[in-house]
Amino acid sequence: MKFFGSGHGACPGCGLPIAVKTVLNVLEGKVFAVNSTGCLEIISSQYGKNAWNVPYIHSLFENAAAVAAGVEAALRAMKRKDEGYVVVFAGDGATADIGIGTLSGAFDRNHDILYICLDNEAYQNTGHQQSGLTPPGESTTTTPAGRVLPGKVGRKKDMISIAVAHGIPYVASSSVGYISDIRRKVKKAVKFEGAKYIQIHSPCVTGWGIDGSLSIKVARLAVETGLYPLVEYEYGKLTSVKKIKDRKPVEEYLKLQRRFRHLFTHERGREMIEVLQKFADENAEKYGLDLRKEE
Ligand code: SF4
Numbered sequence: 001m002k003f004f005g006s007g008h009g010a011c012p013g014c015g016l017p018i019a020v021k022t023v024l025n026v027l028e029g030k031v032f033a034v035n036s037t038g039c040l041e042i043i044s045s046q047y048g049k050n051a052w053n054v055p056y057i058h059s060l061f062e063n064a065a066a067v068a069a070g071v072e073a074a075l076r077a078m079k080r081k082d083e084g085y086v087v088v089f090a091g092d093g094a095t096a097d098i099g100i101g102t103l104s105g106a107f108d109r110n111h112d113i114l115y116i117c118l119d120n121e122a123y124q125n126t127g128h129q130q131s132g133l134t135p136p137g138e139s140t141t142t143t144p145a146g147r148v149l150p151g152k153v154g155r156k157k158d159m160i161s162i163a164v165a166h167g168i169p170y171v172a173s174s175s176v177g178y179i180s181d182i183r184r185k186v187k188k189a190v191k192f193e194g195a196k197y198i199q200i201h202s203p204c205v206t207g208w209g210i211d212g213s214l215s216i217k218v219a220r221l222a223v224e225t226g227l228y229p230l231v232e233y234e235y236g237k238l239t240s241v242k243k244i245k246d247r248k249p250v251e252e253y254l255k256l257q258r259r260f261r262h263l264f265t266h267e268r269g270r271e272m273i274e275v276l277q278k279f280a281d282e283n284a285e286k287y288g289l290d291l292r293k294e295e
Contacts, residue, residue, distance in 0.1 A: 003029040008051035010043040013212020015176040015202030015219065016118055017043075017051075020089060022179055023116060026186045029054050030084040032071050036064035036099060038091035039125035039204070040118060055084070061098040064090045065106035068113045081112075085190050088115040093123045095199075096132035096157045107166035110194040114186070117159065117197070120204040128207040132157035135227070136279075137272040138259045140207075145262035150272045155279075163197040164233050170194075172232040175201040177219030181230055181242065192234075201228045209258020221253040226280035229287050243291040247284060250276045 003024035010017050016039060024031055031054045035041050041058050044051040059067040065088060072086045095103060095117040106113060122140050123129040130140040135156045139145040143152040163171040169192035172185045182200060189196040201222055203215040210218055222228035223242065227250060230242035251273060254260040263269035284290050 003031070003053045004044070004051055005053070006051065007049045008044045009046065009049070010039075011205050011212065013203070013205045013210070013215040014039075014043075015120060015200075015204065015215055016040045018176045018179070018215075019116070019118055019182065019200045019202050020044075022176075022182045023087065023089075023186050024054060026183050027085055027087070027190065031055075032075070032084050032086045033057070034059055034064050034068040034071065034086065034088045036088070036090040036094035037061045038094055038118075038123075039120070040089055040091065042125045061094045063102050064088045064094060064099055065111075065113070065115060066102040068115070069102075069106045069109065069111040072111045072113050076112075086111075086113045088113060090115070090117055091123070091131075092117060092119045092121060092133035093129075093131035095119075096159050100162075104166065107163065107168050107195045107197070110168060112193055112195070114189055114196045114198070117199040118202045119199050120202045120207065121156075122204070122207050124204045124207045128204075133159065135276065137254075137263055137276055139262055140259070145266060150263060150266045150268040151260075159197075159199055160231065160233075163199075164236055166195070167236060168195040168197065169235055170196040170233070172197070173199045173201070173228070173230055175219050175223055175228060175230060176203065177201070177216050177223060178230065178242070185232060188232075207259065209261070210256060214256060218253065218256055221248065221256070224248045225250045225253045226284045226289050227253060227276065229283045229289055231287055238287070241287045241289060244284075244289050245291045247280075247290055250280050 139151040232240040
């Protein structure tokens with residue numbers, strides 16, 4: 001099983017184990033893992049089963065960053081920091097909603113931790129309720145597409161900018177569709193002393209309504225349409241962007257997923273698709289995503 005493996009109960013095609021395995025392998029298991037409540041905790045640490053082969057602590061939804069800060073401070077006080085990296089694995093709800101206060105505090109104190117947000121864009125373990133990182137137009141159990149509303153109305157919270165605004169040394173976004181990108185960013189992140197944040201787009205096959213065999217394709221389409229830009233900041237400065245050759249229209253990403261299916265039949269569906277396309281275009285403009293002929 002190496003560092004994470006047999007014994008986990010994730011749905012086939014789930015992005016979470018892919019992301020976790022990649023992070024732990026890059027760090028060669030030299031990790032003290034802190035895992036907030038959420039799907040990852042449910043599928044990896046059930047009574048009698050344990051998928052973790054590194055020191056592991058389960059926290060509440062709201063305090064993973066505070067627990068990690070405590071672990072890091074304790075290791076520092078005991079002069080045992082060289083025994084491993086303190087890494088948080090938390091879902092989008094635990095990160096952008098319930099735990100954002102303790103996360104902000106840990107960033108503010110610049111604790112030497114790596115915080116990984118596994119972004120599957122809703123509270124999946126409790127039945128697919130919307131989180132702050134749910135994109136507009138998604139039908140969730142708390143933002144169901146109905147006669148009037150075409151799913152969630154509003155924006156996906158920009159956690160990358162929020163993290164950057166704290167002035168921490170390293171912030172990045174990545175995706176399970178690009179394993180080498182995750183590897184490179186984790187390797188680089190741990191070289192910085194202080195707080196690091198990486199947000200990894202991780203498909204949820206049940207919540208998104210996709211076949212498990214399509215997870216990687218769908219994750220890649222999120223990037224190829226510009227809806228999920230892969231970027232990197234060091235000390236607040238944008239240092240790398242994954243460029244896109246021939247950016248695809250957002251429909252190509254949306255039409256593969258049940259959570260957006262209503263957009264193709266709903267009275268206001270076209271309007272919402274246009275909103276999503278506008279977000280993708282804004283990302284392209286903000287980060288310079290489009291690979292121009294001369295590049
Ligand atoms: S419900 Fe979603 S996030 Fe949870 S294990 Fe299944 S695919 Fe993964």
